[in-house]
Amino acid sequence: MNKAMTEIRKVEKRLFALGYAANVIGFDDATAAPSESYEGRGEALAELSALSHNFLVNSSLPELIAEAQASELSDQEKAELRELKKEYDRICRIPADEYAEFSKLISAAQNVWSKAKAASDFEMFAPYLEKIVAARRRFAQLLDPDKAAYDVYLDQFEPGLNTEKCDAFFNQLKAGIVPLLNKITASPDKPDTSILKGPWDIEQQKKLSPEIMKLIGLDLEHVAIAESEHPFTTEFYNGDVRITTHYYEEEMLSNLYSVVHEGGHALYESHISDRYFATCLSGGVSMGIHESQSRMFENCIGRSREFLKCILPMLKKAFPDRFENADPEVLYKAVNVCSPGLIRTEADEVTYCLHIILRYELEKKLMSGELAVSDLPHEWNRLTKELLGLDVPCDAKGVLQDIHWAGGDLGYFPSYALGTAYAAQFMHAMRKEMPLDELIEKGDFAPINAWLTEHIWQYGSEHSPEWLIKNACGEEFNPGYYLDYLNSKYSEIYNL
Numbered sequence: 197m198n199k200a201m202t203e204i205r206k207v208e209k210r211l212f213a214l215g216y217a218a219n220v221i222g223f224d225d226a227t228a229a230p231s232e233s234y235e236g237r238g239e240a241l242a243e244l245s246a247l248s249h250n251f252l253v254n255s256s257l258p259e260l261i262a263e264a265q266a267s268e269l270s271d272q273e274k275a276e277l278r279e280l281k282k283e284y285d286r287i288c289r290i291p292a293d294e295y296a297e298f299s300k301l302i303s304a305a306q307n308v309w310s311k312a313k314a315a316s317d318f319e320m321f322a323p324y325l326e327k328i329v330a331a332r333r334r335f336a337q338l339l340d341p342d343k344a345a346y347d348v349y350l351d352q353f354e355p356g357l358n359t360e361k362c363d364a365f366f367n368q369l370k371a372g373i374v375p376l377l378n379k380i381t382a383s384p385d386k387p388d389t390s391i392l393k394g395p396w397d398i399e400q401q402k403k404l405s406p407e408i409m410k411l412i413g414l415d416l417e418h419v420a421i422a423e424s425e426h427p428f429t430t431e432f433y434n435g436d437v438r439i440t441t442h443y444y445e446e447e448m449l450s451n452l453y454s455v456v457h458e459g460g461h462a463l464y465e466s467h468i469s470d471r472y473f474a475t476c477l478s479g480g481v482s483m484g485i486h487e488s489q490s491r492m493f494e495n496c497i498g499r500s501r502e503f504l505k506c507i508l509p510m511l512k513k514a515f516p517d518r519f520e521n522a523d524p525e526v527l528y529k530a531v532n533v534c535s536p537g538l539i540r541t542e543a544d545e546v547t548y549c550l551h552i553i554l555r556y557e558l559e560k561k562l563m564s565g566e567l568a569v570s571d572l573p574h575e576w577n578r579l580t581k582e583l584l585g586l587d588v589p590c591d592a593k594g595v596l597q598d599i600h601w602a603g604g605d606l607g608y609f610p611s612y613a614l615g616t617a618y619a620a621q622f623m624h625a626m627r628k629e630m631p632l633d634e635l636i637e638k639g640d641f642a643p644i645n646a647w648l649t650e651h652i653w654q655y656g657s658e659h660s661p662e663w664l665i666k667n668a669c670g671e672e673f674n675p676g677y678y679l680d681y682l683n684s685k686y687s688e689i690y691n692l
């Protein structure tokens with residue numbers, strides 16, 4: 197390895213260590229820390245963030261990269277330099293004081309958002325969102341003055357993505373999903389969901405979680421589970437990945453599918469190759485690819501007839517009086533009921549992407565300046581009526597429901613829909629090479645996980661989402677697979 201590359205690896209290791217520390221603090225904050233203890237953690241996090249920033253600014257990274265590029269490099273090293281350069285620009289093009297100011301704004305905004313949501317009072321949150329949008333637009337100018345502000349962030353979450361691609365993708369989805377939803381709504385055949393009615397013993401639910409994790413192939417010596425208000429996954433490195441869940445007495449599916457969804461994220465992270473350890477390539481490549489794995493496990497696999505047959509004995513063991521005589525077919529239809537609702541995180545597979553389209557349309561206009569923050573609730577409600585046919589009774593169930601904008605994340609939402617569509621294409625490709633349904637029904641995840649490791653998981657951030665899709669499927673991204681999947685699944689369930 198050339199001398200400059202050796203120095204660059206030291207920079208990467210330092211960044212890895214600082215990121216590791218911040219991740220542990222973040223995980224502790226969401227899972228175990230006592231409620232009134234933020235002050236110390238906030239200080240520590242701010243200091244760690246300043247350390248990372250100062251370290252990068254003073255690292256001579258641009259010179260080191262130029263020096264390294266003068267000699268022969270491996271493909272991995274080239275990818276490291278590409279990602280490091282991006283990270284350097286992302287952080288160093290924004291003046292340190294503005295960066296710190298923005299971090300403070302985000303902390304305050306998230307705090308006010310949760311109060312505003314509890315009070316269903318958008319006006320309380322609006323001044324913070326105005327500042328966030330203004331800051332994001334300004335940062336976009338600094339990051340890439342030649343690009344539209346929204347495109348800068350779309351590309352950050354999903355390398356290669358832009359408004360033009362999103363418009364085409366979402367138009368195609370809308371044209372496929374809206375007629376399907378209309379047919380479902382008009383169908384007289386509605387699944388019977390009484391099998392899912394609570395209450396469900398929480399202790400039994402807790403015993404089920406690690407069983408499900410083991411079933412889908414997670415190694416519990418490297419992946420741990422905890423509880424938090426909103427489920428999430430965080431990786432310290434590929435040998436220590438954490439998922440969280442939330443238990444509700446009235447809802448058994450919520451925990452079950454949180455574990456399977458976060459389990460999909462954790463499978464991805466824990467199967468990334470050791471060759472990227474402590475480098476900037478050690479995590480998943482994009483939010484879209486990440487969501488493709490979690491949503492594939494949650495929906496394409498987790499809500500399949502075969503998976504439900506497979507886990508029925510586990511459900512019977514946990515809740516004998518509820519599932520003893522359960523018909524797997526009734527359970528399958530119940531977990532796949534389609535019913536337009538107001539809340540994105542509770543949406544079924546058919547309506548989910550409509551929630552994303554709504555957010556996409558709004559944030560695109562917020563970022564271009566076409567839509568003022570003060571008009572946001574009105575536009576939110578109008579689009580909810582247009583896309584889902586529903587009236588929004590209050591902001592808590594409308595424009596205030598998600599934390600993303602309070603967290604400064606504009607441009608994140610499209611990755612959920614992209615991931616959902618990638619997932620169907622990956623399933624199609626896997627199905628050509630193995631008896632997928634049979635394996636799922638037997639609970640034999642080894643061949644499935646081996647295929648995903650070979651084609652996707654192992655690569656960390658070395659290759660772009662486009663490259664991974666082509667590598668795994670032998671063709672470019674095609675949302676048609678997702679629409680075919682939805683149409684055939686729901687036509688059967690609803691007798692369309």
Ligand code: ZN
Pocket residue numbers: 457461487490
């Ligand atoms: Zn997820």
